[in-house]
Amino acid sequence: MSEIIVKVGLASCGRAAGAMEVYDKLKEYLEQNEGAYILKKTGCIGMCFEEPIVSLSGSELGEITLGKVNAENVINLIEEYRKDIIPSSNIILSDKVEAPYNDLFAYQQRIVLQNCGRIDPLSIEDYEASGGYQALRKALTLSPDEIINEVKISGLRGRGGAGFPTGLKWSFAAAAKSDIKYIICNADEGDPGAFMDRSVLEGDPHRVL
Incomplete structure (x- = not known):
């Protein structure tokens, strides 16, 4: 299995909904469990009403996006994902399994907002890797x-x-x-x-x- 990559949306909408608390919890856990996952910051994917939003990739489930995550449940959600268990109560988007907003995103062609929610906005390496x-x-x-x-x-x-x-x-x-x-x-x-x-x-x- 590949390394688990955890992305936390830290745009204004995410921060207002408590995303920094989620990020701080993940960072604290990572300091105590080195190598448990790769933690990244990212922007808004356009579903502010589902914030805080966390995206996971690296397991057999493919990339999944979770909504209304909090500092209390985020570690358990990641562990479920690591075991290829679908976090059904929080999943909102996925490239492999059924999720509530798959159809909504399937009809979208993002141009200007293509990288939002996918790259670290402060990383020039991430931007160059996306072309x-x-x-x-x-x-x-x-x-x-x-x-x-x-x-x-x-x-x-x-x-x-x-x-x-x-x-x-x-x-x-x-x-x-x-x-x-x-x-x-x-x-x-x-x-x-x-x-x-x-x-x-x-x-x-x-x-x-």
């Missing part, structure tokens, strides 16, 4: 005009509602006469109930860069 920074490596071989042209050809547009062409916006900035230019990341989210920017910045900040 990250390939575009940056290509950009370093191109001239500024070639980069802008690539963005124009891609059809990339802003996600703020107006859908303004990104390549056109970049061409305006490139043409501006100044020795100093600034890049501003607007993550204000002034719309009521809007949390898209927060999810990306907390779960996959490298994608923004």
Whole structure:
């Protein structure tokens, strides 16, 4: 059997629901039982209502995601998983066994949020392992005009509602006469109930860069 990997969602929604207590319990147990599992932090997978969320992988059950986990039951849930026992009361998502939200996720094609809940947002190694920074490596071989042209050809547009062409916006900035230019990341989210920017910045900040 492979090593058990335990991922705890520590975005704002998870922390508000008690995910740090779950993480601290796992960390404490790991200090007393070295090698019991690999512990990782991750972002939100989009089901804030099921927080705290813990994902497990490495057993014959494949990858499973557990919801409403707490510091009192998390170790037992991991031990059940290690023995290939399905934690039926907490399982919410799985790539092998039946779970309540399998169908919901099966119809989704995640692009911007693809890595959220899967990688450690503070680990550049995790991001690169998922294919990250390939575009940056290509950009370093191109001239500024070639980069802008690539963005124009891609059809990339802003996600703020107006859908303004990104390549056109970049061409305006490139043409501006100044020795100093600034890049501003607007993550204000002034719309009521809007949390898209927060999810990306907390779960996959490298994608923004």
